[in-house]
Amino acid sequence: MSWEQLSERQPRAVKTLTNSVKKDRLAHAYVFEGGHGTGKMDMALQLAKTFLCRETTSVEPCGECKDCKRIDSGNHPDVHIVQPEGQSIKIDQIRGLQKEFAYHGMESDKKVYIVEHSDRMTVQAANSLLKFLEEPTSSTIAFLLTEQVHRLLETILSRSQVVSFSPLPPEQLVKSLQEEDISLPMAAMAAALTSDKSEALEICRQEWFAQARDKVIQLTEELRTRPSQVFVSLQDNWLSFFKEKDQLDNALSLLLIWYKDLLFIQLSEPEHLVFVDQRQALEQQALHTSQKRISEKMLAILTAKQRLGANVNPQLLMEQLVLRLREG
Ligand SMILES: [Zn+2]
Known part of the structure; x- marks a missing residue:
């Protein structure tokens, strides 16, 4: 040094x-x-x-x-x-x-x-x-x-x-995670969730977070391509996986990051993407929405996070959120 x-x-x-x-x-x-x-x-x-x-x-x-x-x-x-x-x-x-x-x-x-x-x-x-x-x-x-x-x-x-x-700036945290053999998509996700390196490493090494990340990508895809099916998959794929309150809270954080990424695509600033390996899917989704709608959806997710903190029933909370994410 x-x-x-x-x-x-x-x-x-x-x-x-x-x-x-x-x-x-x-x-x-x-x-x-x-x-x-x-x-x-x-x-x-x-x-x-x-x-x-x-x-x-x-x-x-x-x-x-x-x-x-x-x-x-x-x-x-x-x-x-x-x-x-x-x-x-x-x-x-x-x-x-x-x-x-x-x-x-x-x-x-x-x-x-x-x-x-x-x-x-x-x-x-x-x-x-x-x-x-x-x-x-x-x-x-x-x-x-x-x-x-x-x-x-x-x-x-x-x-x-x-x-x-x-705290380490996110780019540097991503770099130092990659030095520990963490893949770029996982490192970027962890650095978006925490600025603490040991916590970030723990996130990267938990299989759960990789799966949670997939679930989030899957949900946003379904919202776009099969909106009528989304309530069924909410039951089968989402609520059965995010059972605990803090798990659901992490899922909502990831969902929020996804919509932030959509905004970066709309603003032509792909260098800020967290879901770095999902650029194609993000670009597809960005075609069907506007910056205003994305902001509204992000607000809906933030509200859901607050309501989760206030002990609202998770199923009810997710159903209401999905309704708002589905529109336009
Ligand atoms: Zn000396």
Whole structure:
């Protein structure tokens, strides 16, 4: 990883951090907050390298020296990573850290510690860490990583510099899913449903979502070609498959994405399509409708989603929705 590569994902955070390095004004404690898969750990390790590398005078660590290589391989004696043991981070783990830091550094006086899921510290652990933060030494940097910043103690936040990590833009999430051997249609669908990478991966790996996607395509085809049959297939193919409320909610989200795709076809912006492999079907359907009608249908789906949340009977809800989707 280089600062430049990290900058593609988190330009703002990189700018903040590299500016501090240039001005020689690194904080003693950082809170990196943002969703899973946004690169918080990569960023912490990169800054640790810049901080500990003795071969570089610029922002970029050399990547070749013993310090850089040891950080890359995860066994630098002055870089400590604390992770939850079971559900929480316990006071003994923080005490262990403090003990380590009471000694002089093995290689230099500089030390770095990274606490993953720092919001999972027990109250005792957090208070113990707080004492640590209250007595900063210029040679120590703490990184507290969290996906739930509101769960950190106010007193910890006030002693730290908080850096926010933005969710991955959909195109980048699609790209990084494809790097994990996910097909483009599935990656595009998952990225349309969530900006969280681990959640997206889970969606892609569940056979259920692939089937749900097919059901949605099938329903829109039937609405166009066999509108009189659609109530029968609603019973046979749809309600029997989307039995649970959250399953139906996902189905409605996919349906909404389908109509959004139709709109992109009408607007001649196919580069935004989520159902990338369905362009022909979308173009066929787009011929028989207008932008105004598509917007009305999208509104009907949104209303159905709200009513589902208010516990309306799923069958009734779908029948009413299908009536509105069928017209024109
Ligand atoms: Zn180096």
